[in-house]
Amino acid sequence: MPSRTVEDYLKHLYLLEKGGQTPASQVAMGGLAAAVGVTAGTATSMVKxxxxxxxxxxxxxxxxxxxxxxxxxxxxxxxxxxxxxLFLVQTLGLDWSEVHEEAEELEHAISDKVLEKIDTLLGHPDTDPHGDPIPPSTGSPKQEKLTPLNDCAPNTTAKVARVRDQEPEFLQFVDKHGLTPGAQFTVESHTPSADAITVRPHDREPVTLGSAAAGKIMVKVGR
Ligand SMILES: [Zn+2]
Incomplete structure (x- = not known):
């Protein structure tokens, strides 16, 4: 089995490649070093x-x-x-804002046998609590076409699909205002000059987000 360090580098590289504008774009060493949390020199020798x-x-x-x-x-x-x-949230009842840190540790320790039992127990799910696609045991995950919330025009009705930030405070904010994956909402107003978008989750009070926050919420337009 590859070491924890190797696994972390490969995982961050994959996420950086997918975050790029073109598929499988080359990742700059500085970006990789920052994602892993090491100096550029350390990243370079590891990459070699x-x-x-x-x-x-x-x-x-x-x-x-x-x-x-x-x-x-x-x-x-x-x-x-x-x-x-997903197991920590659905089965053990942990809050979705605290499971990322736990998974960062457990992802290097769990056996295939236990993992596949968890997959079966959860009914072979497609997405995790943040809406991120769960790769199948072979092959690549399905990539859905999603729109950042800050690209939505007024009166758009959409559904939250994915929250691209694992910071507990942001996740708690999203949860408090009913914007977790699966939630339907309507855009009430969008004022780019004021850097503000106001959305009304169905059955909730409207909430105003700045463009940085709205850019981290990916949605699927339509009912
Ligand atoms: Zn995570």
Whole structure:
């Protein structure tokens, strides 16, 4: 089994590649170092060793990209992380704002046997509590076409699909105002010059968000 450090690098690389504008774009060393929380020098020597193991393609100055083998391992780590998060919320009753930190530890420790039992217990779910897709045991997760909330015009009706921030305070805010994945809402007003969008979750009071917060909530437009 790859070490915890290797798994963390591969996972962060995958998330950075998917966050890029073009699919499988090369990731700059500085961005990877920041995501993992190490210096650029430390990241570079680790990436060289991952390249020796054929888990990444590394071009000095251009950046780094996962190989097919690296992508496969990264997806396995994400599958463990996201299934664990859902298990902690649905089965153990933890709050969705506190499970990310727990999953960061458990994702490196859980066996395939226990993981597949959890998957069966939960009914082979597609998404974790934050709406992030759970990769299947083989292959890539389905990518749904989603829109950032701050791109929605007034009177749009939409459903929250994914919350792209794991910070407990933000998640608690989202929960308090009824904007968790699955929630329907209507955009009441959108004033880009004031950096504000006001939405009314169905059966809740309206809430106003700034564009930074609204950009972290991904929605599916329509009923
Ligand atoms: Zn998480």
């Amino acid at each position: 060793s991952l390249s020796d193991s054929d888990l990444v393609d590394y071009e000095p100055r251009a950046g780094v990209r996962l190989t097919r083998a690296g992508t496969k391992l990264a997806l396995q780590v994400l599958r463990r992380h996201r299934l664990i998060e």
